[in-house]
Amino acid sequence: MTRVIADGVHVDFPIYHGNSRSLKRTVFAAASGRLQADARQRIVVHALRDVSLSLGSGDRLGLIGANGAGKTTLLRTLAGIYEPVQGRVEVEGRIGALLDPNLGMNPELTGRENIALRGLYNGLARPAIARLEEDVHDFAELGEFLDLPMRFYSSGMIVRLGFALATAIRPEVLLMDEWFLAGDAAFMDKATARLEAMVREAEILVLSTHSLAVVTQWCTRVVRMDQGRVIDDGLPQEVVDRYLGVEQAADPAATVAVG
């Protein structure tokens, strides 16, 4: 049973910029009572506030919202990278996360070596890793580049490799950030076919994007976020219409930009 549940999730980001990160400051602050209050007042970004979601097999959720609304943080939290300071996250099923284009791959290693690392991370045995290599090779169409260090890749190549890799291990829950849309048109067609095949097998997709067209095309449900909160949740067309309605009321020119 594949499912994703978030229950009243709060995630706070401490910002340790410059001085507050230094040991000196902390020690001095502890030594003098007057500064203590100052040091305790860390700057914290409330990245997610009371987010609750429940997804089951076959759900394809689109996350929309302005930059900094908490979409990527929510994906990272569902992937188990960030742990909530309050609330509960429960994900049943093998997670595949396409969060940033290089996917934690080492740019100094070749594509093939990075594939092998990913295979080991997923607990694959040697023959399965060889099959994985072949599958990614066929899909990403990198040719000779597969044996070159990834820092020589174009950003499109990195996207292709990342996408091929993350979908080849066939996650049951795919968490995807919008960067993968950077692929060229021909690749997008292939990617769409592959992703659709995956989602057809009753898996869960959570996709964060700015493109309303993508949301209406791919998703069965849309959540709109603003400042770390869920402010709208429903069928894609409804949420998008309400979103555009708000935008239109605020600025009639905006529809052109998002449409």
Next chain:
Amino acid sequence: MSAVQSRAQPAHLLLLQSGLTVGARQHLALADCRDAVVMWRLALILGWFDIRLRYRGSLLGPFWLTLSTAVMVAALGILYSKLFRMELHDYLPYLALSLVLWGFLSTLVSDACGCFTGAEGMIRSMRMPHSLHAVRVVVRNLLILAHNVVVIIAVYAWFDVWPGSVFLLALPALLLWTVDGLAVCLLLGPVCARFRDIPPIVASVMQIAFFVSPIIWKPDLLQGKAGALMLLLNPFYTLLEIVRAPLLGAVPSGPIWASALGYSLALWVGAWLLFARVRGRLAFWV
């Protein structure tokens, strides 16, 4: 779609909860370590790739490590045997061994500081056991040590001094080093990720430790009761000695082992408590 199916694994369940008790945190930290053990092959390969990358495109590859150690041992050995008026035959094997072992300890400690900050890309793009990064650092340093052992063997062969079967006593000591190395990573890794000025402090402590511990000078230069006590209280000396003495054909004394074990125990307890406390926050710090 041709896809590769993961090997049959038990149901994947990710459960993240806030407001954990101390006991629950310990439990999660234990699970983290257990997951890292399951992924031991990944840790081995990561450690090996680290070394291979550093020397990719170079002629000698990782054997540059061996060569640079050999040059340093030869230069220092000849100079210091004159300074300390010691027989080269007596001093050089001691120095070669000490320098190689100390090199391992000090690199391990300085790598431990960057254990998590250096793996930022991986930590922020997928969930993996944090202790895996500690294993990676220890594996990398053990592999470097293996390359440097060649120098020790060459020096032994040159002077035809062999420790005899006593050297087997170094094996349990090396095992202790490995476990201590993991603990150092779990202790210094989070602290250095949170406070960015710890690594320079650690580096200067290690440099001072190099000079105050008998590494280029022999412990018997420090005489009397006070001298012996000073040595026993120095964790760097006792930990070094439990490996070094057997490889020089001597049995480390009981107090030396007791001191090494005592310091190790303190290190483990500290590392464990810290790691269990901050494990969930690490991703925000790197």
